[in-house]
Amino acid sequence: MSRKKYPLLTISSEIELPYNYSLGRYGGRLVTELKHNSRIVGIKCPECGHVYVPPRRVCGKCFIEMDEFVEISNSGILQSFTVVYFSFLDPETGKKRPVPYGYGRIKLDGANSEFLCFLEESDFEKLKIGVRVEAVYNENRVGSFKDIKYFKKVEDGDPS
Amino acid sequence: MGQRVAIVGTGQTHHRSSRKDVNGVELIQEATSRALEDAGLRREDIDAVIIGNMDHFEGINYVDMWSIDGNGGLHKPVMKVTTGGTTGTTVAIAGYYHIASGLFDTVLAIGWEKNSESDTTAAIITCADPYWERPTFGGAVAGLAGTACEYMHRYGITERDAALIAVRDRKNALKNPYAHLRKEITVEDVLKSPMLAYPIKLLDICPRTDGACAVVFASEDKAKKIADKPAWVHQVSSRHNYTFLTDIERSGRMPTLYEACMEVYKNAGIRDPLHELDVVEMYTPSSFAGLVWIDALGVCDEGEAVRLVSNGVTEMDGELPINPSGGVISTNCIGATGLIRVAEAAMQVSGKAGEHQIEGAKLALATGFGGCSWSDVLLIGSSKPN
Numbered sequence: 001m002s003r004k005k006y007p008l009l010t011i012s013s014e015i016e017l018p019y020n021y022s023l024g025r026y027g028g029r030l031v032t033e034l035k036h037n038s039r040i041v042g043i044k045c046p047e048c049g050h051v052y053v054p055p056r057r058v059c060g061k062c063f064i065e066m067d068e069f070v071e072i073s074n075s076g077i078l079q080s081f082t083v084v085y086f087s088f089l090d091p092e093t094g095k096k097r098p099v100p101y102g103y104g105r106i107k108l109d110g111a112n113s114e115f116l117c118f119l120e121e122s123d124f125e126k127l128k129i130g131v132r133v134e135a136v137y138n139e140n141r142v143g144s145f146k147d148i149k150y151f152k153k154v155e156d157g158d159p160s
Numbered sequence: 161m162g163q164r165v166a167i168v169g170t171g172q173t174h175h176r177s178s179r180k181d182v183n184g185v186e187l188i189q190e191a192t193s194r195a196l197e198d199a200g201l202r203r204e205d206i207d208a209v210i211i212g213n214m215d216h217f218e219g220i221n222y223v224d225m226w227s228i229d230g231n232g233g234l235h236k237p238v239m240k241v242t243t244g245g246t247t248g249t250t251v252a253i254a255g256y257y258h259i260a261s262g263l264f265d266t267v268l269a270i271g272w273e274k275n276s277e278s279d280t281t282a283a284i285i286t287c288a289d290p291y292w293e294r295p296t297f298g299g300a301v302a303g304l305a306g307t308a309c310e311y312m313h314r315y316g317i318t319e320r321d322a323a324l325i326a327v328r329d330r331k332n333a334l335k336n337p338y339a340h341l342r343k344e345i346t347v348e349d350v351l352k353s354p355m356l357a358y359p360i361k362l363l364d365i366c367p368r369t370d371g372a373c374a375v376v377f378a379s380e381d382k383a384k385k386i387a388d389k390p391a392w393v394h395q396v397s398s399r400h401n402y403t404f405l406t407d408i409e410r411s412g413r414m415p416t417l418y419e420a421c422m423e424v425y426k427n428a429g430i431r432d433p434l435h436e437l438d439v440v441e442m443y444t445p446s447s448f449a450g451l452v453w454i455d456a457l458g459v460c461d462e463g464e465a466v467r468l469v470s471n472g473v474t475e476m477d478g479e480l481p482i483n484p485s486g487g488v489i490s491t492n493c494i495g496a497t498g499l500i501r502v503a504e505a506a507m508q509v510s511g512k513a514g515e516h517q518i519e520g521a522k523l524a525l526a527t528g529f530g531g532c533s534w535s536d537v538l539l540i541g542s543s544k545p546n
Contacts, residue, residue: 010180021290021291023291080306080310081309082309083357084301084305084357085356086301088281090282097298103302113404116292117296118295129313130313
């Protein structure tokens with residue numbers, strides 16, 4: 001065999017795999033409330049009293065089934081945030097996710113767990129942990145988590 | 161408690177951003193053959209193989225079977241385990257379990273990744289809940305950025321404080337011939353590097369690496385025959401804490417790492433980890449985490465990590481060196497990353513770490529971190545555990 005150098009090659013492959021995930025009765029109830037009533041609901045554990053958003057069937061800590069839905073406020077306190085500047089492929093769409101965008105963890109009034117959501121603000125210098133934020137809904141709601149457009153800062157809020 | 165278990169051989173590839181000269185199977189084979197060579201064993205001497213990598217990264221589901229030519233498992237029991245970022249430490253713990261059970265005498269644990277072959281962030285996003293979290297979640301960089309933001313707020317640390325970790329680890333990597341990023345950087349370099357997701361900049365975060373690592377575990381009888389200086393597994397611990405990313409309890413120190421460390425110390429009789437441990441190979445996915453999680457090792461009061469790092473306590477010549485290998489900020493072939501921590505801990509207590517050897521290291525801690533705030537901890541020692 002000759003000692004000729006061969007190129008190092010790669011091949012490209014794209015996989016398009018559609019999935020249909022079940023939201024179940026609990027997740028489905030939240031989405032329906034978002035669509036029809038612009039309202040967030042959570043679920044309360046009968047054992048430890050922890051209120052979870054989004055609602056789910058089992059409290060992992062107590063390993064017990066939950067069935068007490070409770071209404072949660074559309075307003076809460078920003079617990080942490082980031083503003084994303086680097087671009088990456090969004091597995092949801094197969095396209096690059098638009099940047100910059102801000103998102104954060106919000107502790108809604110009436111809930112113990114936090115909720116991950118987009119923020120209106122995408123300038124990190126204008127964001128601060130502890131500020132009050134509130135949900136802004138899309139006018140045309142389709143029955144999706146994304147019916148909440150984003151959370152925006154409440155002017156004259158009460159940083160804690 | 162089970163049988164005593166020792167590490168009798170380790171092998172790593174020379175980690176790089178892209179290894180187009182090999183496919184995944186060939187990459188795995190490089191690490192496995194080096195681990196076998198280090199142990200002085202042949203493939204035939206191995207009873208079982210554990211292999212792990214990240215789901216969706218290479219788009220190959222049955223890695224255990226697909227890689228059989230390279231993983232040494234032909235006609236042997238082979239098992240794939242994958243637990244996200246902790247995959248590498250989990251394959252090590254699975255190797256330990258296999259031998260501790262008394263059912264196997266020699267087990268090869270392998271972690272690997274070819275990060276160059278896909279979009280790492282897209283693949284990581286698939287770890288999050290498909291409905292509630294994927295639309296917002298920006299992968300490991302953004303997830304760690306949110307946590308970093310919270311640490312700055314809670315502990316009053318600055319971007320400059322965090323940069324010290326990246327500077328330390330990248331300096332240590334200069335002494336490790338296997339490390340991926342081997343160029344010294346300064347605090348100013350870190351602060352000036354491009355913002356990826358506030359407050360994490362390019363030089364605050366681990367790279368994407370192509371690489372593999374393999375570790376040979378052996379039972380007590382075998383270990384004595386195979387190795388002059390076996391590295392004994394003293395304790396292992398795992399903690400998981402997750403339903404949704406937003407469910408994670410955030411009070412106090414990084415809870416899963418702290419609890420896993422406390423369990424390990426208690427069972428090993430360690431009361432003063434700062435002085436009793438000789439070296440730590442810590443899974444530090446970002447500079448901010450690498451700083452604040454020192455608290456979770458229980459070596460200082462909460463919020464005191466900055467003081468330890470600024471005073472040089474975690475440098476190569478400090479009281480408790482952290483990441484003499486250069487750590488995750490210098491090398492991150494994700495499925496292998498946790499296993500490299502274990503391999504490096506074993507190399508340290510066996511006196512095989514070469515230029516980045518900590519003189520006289522007898523007791524080493526290796527940690528693993530997964531994207532959903534999971535932690536694995538292994539305690540490795542030069543003396544046989546009780």
